[in-house]
Amino acid sequence: MKFCKIKVSSPFFLAPMAAITNLPFRILCKKYGSGLGFTEMVNSTHISRKPEIIETLRELRTCKEEKPICLQLVGNDAKEFAAATRLLEKKFEMININAGCPATNETKLGSGAALLRKPEKIVEIVHAVKESTKKPVSVKIRLGWQKNNSPEICKLIEKAGADAIIVHARLAGQGYSGKADWSALAFLVKNSGIPIVVNGDIVDAKSAIDCLEKTRAEFAMIGRGAMQNPLVFKEISEFQKGKEWKASPAERLAVFEEYFGLCEKFGSADEANLKIIAMQFSKGSQGARQLREKIMKAKTSGEIRNAINEFGKKE
Numbered sequence: 001m002k003f004c005k006i007k008v009s010s011p012f013f014l015a016p017m018a019a020i021t022n023l024p025f026r027i028l029c030k031k032y033g034s035g036l037g038f039t040e041m042v043n044s045t046h047i048s049r050k051p052e053i054i055e056t057l058r059e060l061r062t063c064k065e066e067k068p069i070c071l072q073l074v075g076n077d078a079k080e081f082a083a084a085t086r087l088l089e090k091k092f093e094m095i096n097i098n099a100g101c102p103a104t105n106e107t108k109l110g111s112g113a114a115l116l117r118k119p120e121k122i123v124e125i126v127h128a129v130k131e132s133t134k135k136p137v138s139v140k141i142r143l144g145w146q147k148n149n150s151p152e153i154c155k156l157i158e159k160a161g162a163d164a165i166i167v168h169a170r171l172a173g174q175g176y177s178g179k180a181d182w183s184a185l186a187f188l189v190k191n192s193g194i195p196i197v198v199n200g201d202i203v204d205a206k207s208a209i210d211c212l213e214k215t216r217a218e219f220a221m222i223g224r225g226a227m228q229n230p231l232v233f234k235e236i237s238e239f240q241k242g243k244e245w246k247a248s249p250a251e252r253l254a255v256f257e258e259y260f261g262l263c264e265k266f267g268s269a270d271e272a273n274l275k276i277i278a279m280q281f282s283k284g285s286q287g288a289r290q291l292r293e294k295i296m297k298a299k300t301s302g303e304i305r306n307a308i309n310e311f312g313k314k315e
């Protein structure tokens, strides 16, 4: 299967998630069936002004095992996006422009979802990035800032020459409240000449298939569902084969051991991140409150690992 000329093994992609989708996490999701991975967002201003940070920036680490992989850039200036793209594009199969992050630290700079208020700026950025690489370029948006103007924005992005658009079906002002509006996605899919990757509230195999059916999209992206359960990609592929398999809480906890191993292998096992991931994977386990308390109190990565392993044996 091809997505913008990139060979992908599944139409379900892992969403970019800051502080979550580091290299070990992406490898894990790829192993369980994610078709395409996205880096955490990388600041194009920092890259263009201080290219020497490229060598040390953890977010830019990638490897063969996780291919294909898309780099997500965030920023507010077309020239900086272009410079960052030229410096980094060789390592990635696609470049993605973040025009959907609602976090105030980005929007106050005119970056992320703030770009939805200035669609002409998104057009300028798409032109600049397209001129800087031969690799496919996508844009990730929300439905709008305070009201849904995604049909107009998507038309502009398509006309500017982008190869695909990823749409999280909420307004920037909504944060994560309310339900993702899949009917708005269906409208975009129907009226777009380029692939629309649908995103928002896919949490398991049923919602994944349901979302593709309701929106008639070919590709979808999964964020929080994968953050709590990388096995969601396997659940979907099994479902497509006619088998209804759901990872048990114990199986989800067992994945932490794999994550831990990958973090050690790639030298990125910091306690804060391990705690976040351990908390996520333990959601839904019986008696997880005590486990969480143990995780929070843990002082070393070994203690976090032991807490999960001991608890997992009881599950």
Ligand SMILES: Cc1cc2nc3c(=O)[nH]c(=O)nc-3n(C[C@H](O)[C@H](O)[C@H](O)COP(=O)(O)O)c2cc1C
Binding pocket: 015, 016, 017, 018, 019, 020, 040, 041, 072, 098, 100, 101, 140, 168, 199, 200, 201, 202, 221, 222, 223, 224, 225
């Ligand atoms: C912890 C977290 C971090 C995120 N970081 C990013 C990011 O860096 N770039 C981005 O485009 N979206 C980011 N998102 C949004 C997700 O990519 C996705 O659009 C959103 O979670 C909706 O999909 P879901 O319902 O499957 O979670 C983040 C979401 C979460 C929960």
